[in-house]
Amino acid sequence: MRKFVASCPVLALLALPAAPASAAEGVLINQSFSVQTTPPNFGFPIGADVAGGVLNLTRQMRNYTTSVKPFDPAVVQEKTLDLAFDWETAVATSGNKTGVELRDSQGNLVFSLAGTTTELRYGLTGPVSDSTTAPDSLNPAWIRIGYDRSRWYTVNLHLDFTLQRVQYTIATRETAARVMASGTATVTGRNLAKFVAANYYGTGVQSIDNFRLTVPANAAYGSLKGTTMYALGDSIVYGHSYPRSFVNLTAERELMNLSKYAVNGATVGPSSNQLITQVRNASTRSPDYVVFDGGTNDAERIYGHQYGVGVMADGFDPTRFDKSTYAGSLETALSAMRTKWPTARIVYVAVHKLGSRDWNTQLAIRAVTLQICSKWKVSVADLFNGTPLDTRVDSQRVAYTFNDLVNGFPGTGGTGTHPNLAGISTFYVPVLTAALTQPQLEEE
Numbered sequence: 001m002r003k004f005v006a007s008c009p010v011l012a013l014l015a016l017p018a019a020p021a022s023a024a025e026g027v028l029i030n031q032s033f034s035v036q037t038t039p040p041n042f043g044f045p046i047g048a049d050v051a052g053g054v055l056n057l058t059r060q061m062r063n064y065t066t067s068v069k070p071f072d073p074a075v076v077q078e079k080t081l082d083l084a085f086d087w088e089t090a091v092a093t094s095g096n097k098t099g100v101e102l103r104d105s106q107g108n109l110v111f112s113l114a115g116t117t118t119e120l121r122y123g124l125t126g127p128v129s130d131s132t133t134a135p136d137s138l139n140p141a142w143i144r145i146g147y148d149r150s151r152w153y154t155v156n157l158h159l160d161f162t163l164q165r166v167q168y169t170i171a172t173r174e175t176a177a178r179v180m181a182s183g184t185a186t187v188t189g190r191n192l193a194k195f196v197a198a199n200y201y202g203t204g205v206q207s208i209d210n211f212r213l214t215v216p217a218n219a220a221y222g223s224l225k226g227t228t229m230y231a232l233g234d235s236i237v238y239g240h241s242y243p244r245s246f247v248n249l250t251a252e253r254e255l256m257n258l259s260k261y262a263v264n265g266a267t268v269g270p271s272s273n274q275l276i277t278q279v280r281n282a283s284t285r286s287p288d289y290v291v292f293d294g295g296t297n298d299a300e301r302i303y304g305h306q307y308g309v310g311v312m313a314d315g316f317d318p319t320r321f322d323k324s325t326y327a328g329s330l331e332t333a334l335s336a337m338r339t340k341w342p343t344a345r346i347v348y349v350a351v352h353k354l355g356s357r358d359w360n361t362q363l364a365i366r367a368v369t370l371q372i373c374s375k376w377k378v379s380v381a382d383l384f385n386g387t388p389l390d391t392r393v394d395s396q397r398v399a400y401t402f403n404d405l406v407n408g409f410p411g412t413g414g415t416g417t418h419p420n421l422a423g424i425s426t427f428y429v430p431v432l433t434a435a436l437t438q439p440q441l442e443e444e
Contacts (some may be wrong), residue, residue, distance in 0.1 A: 096202025
């Protein structure tokens with residue numbers, strides 16, 4: 001009998017691997033500041049008030065002073081957290097600077113954000129501080145970018161204290177959000193213990209809104225560190241016009257070794273830019289994971305009657321696969337993957353519901369793909385049914401997909417095909433991480 005390392009054929013968000021017993025999955029803080037908080041002023045002892053639906057900080061604070069909100073022990077013990085908040089500063093005079101810092105229980109920096117009249121600053125490294133004061137000598141090592149001080153900005157952070165990694169995105173808070181900064185960094189922080197409001201110099205109230213802290217249900221807790229991943233497929237895997245697709249962000253976050261062979265415009269079915277070609281051109285060394293997608297460009301060709309969906313073949317003999325169809329080509333590619341990388345775990349990424357492709361064609365491709373993945377014991381990271389991402393809904397198309405780069409980062413308002421950083425971090429990375437960490441099963 002043919003033996004494969006297998007896993008559950010379809011992965012939905014409700015079937016994610018269990019986190020360690022110390023982690024309580026779910027929302028730890030979700031504060032919109034529409035009313036006064038408990039404790040008052042979100043726990044900041046000075047310079048803070050809740051008014052006008054926001055939390056105001058550094059009000060009437062002297063130069064180089066701080067106000068510190070300690071996080072609850074339930075937060076401090078967590079090893080993986082997702083944090084999002086909106087931020088604005090009212091500094092109005094040249095040379096003024098106010099900001100916020102996230103630090104651990106030993107004073108190590110986790111992340112920092114600040115503003116002057118002309119510069120948005122953020123930092124992930126810097127001196128250890130007990131946060132009693134904020135002199136220049138204890139400032140984070142600032143990365144400086146130009147910005148519009150009158151705007152609100154949204155910060156999204158993935159905090160991994162097992163690997164001491166922070167993945168961050170800073171963007172304008174608006175429908176057509178503009179990404180200002182995005183990356184992944186190693187930090188010295190080992191937990192989330194303090195939220196520090198710092199009046200570094202001058203005057204300028206800063207405001208916080210929509211503060212949401214959660215424990216992700218799909219955390220890897222360092223289990224993927226050092227593993228290898230080959231990524232194949234089309235522009236959704238490649239990244240379209242941006243080099244950091246969802247496989248890059250996953251590998252960065254988890255300290256994986258990534259080799260990306262995906263090509264824009266690739267198909268599973270017969271074409272000059274076919275998935276099987278990527279398999280043949282890839283390294284012969286067997287990785288820990290092979291991640292691939294397919295069907296997006298096939299949907300256009302199948303809808304245009306260039307080839308058919310086809311059906312799954314009986315058995316595993318490659319000579320019986322109808323390579324003139326999508327189904328036969330998919331089985332040919334999977335057979336080649338199994339032969340070339342016999343110890344690798346194969347994960348198919350079923351992309352989100354696409355507003356840019358014929359719906360019935362998507363359903364037909366999905367049906368035969370899931371049937372074939374089940375036959376070949378291929379894991380499925382299911383964005384299609386496992387997330388609410390559906391770019392047939394125009395608001396989602398605008399918010400979560402891009403066509404072109406803006407400020408060097410993916411923009412918004414795409415055709416509905418290529419996920420931008422918001423779509424990648426909100427939907428793609430969590431589902432892929434869950435698929436990679438899902439327990440493996442042996443099946444005869």
